[in-house]
Amino acid sequence: MHASVDEKTLPGTPMYDFVKENGWLRITDFDKYDTATPIFDIPTLSMQELRDVREQAFQMFYLRPTYFLSMLDKGRLWSFSIIRTIFAHFRRAVKLKLGVR
Numbered sequence: 001m002h003a004s005v006d007e008k009t010l011p012g013t014p015m016y017d018f019v020k021e022n023g024w025l026r027i028t029d030f031d032k033y034d035t036a037t038p039i040f041d042i043p044t045l046s047m048q049e050l051r052d053v054r055e056q057a058f059q060m061f062y063l064r065p066t067y068f069l070s071m072l073d074k075g076r077l078w079s080f081s082i083i084r085t086i087f088a089h090f091r092r093a094v095k096l097k098l099g100v101r
Helices: 014-021 047-062 065-073 080-098
Strands: none
Touching: 047 080
8 A cells, every 4th residue: 555645645536535434544734745755544554654664665666776777778877866866765775774764
């Protein structure tokens, strides 16, 4: 289950209705919705745990050697947005390993 806000969990969608009906919705202020922050928890994972799982998935994708090689092969590795994304996930990975929030 994908727990950050995206088109599937916006008000009026089946996922949003499902989350709300189950009492899992924790963020109801639409101004606080973004694509990286969970807006609900589930019985087995808190919002923070869902955030950590999402971050680990992103790290597994962006910090893998094949991603670097693919971007290098396409000539896109050195674009500002790619470098910024890779650096952000690397920094978060280090913080998670050190237990720093």
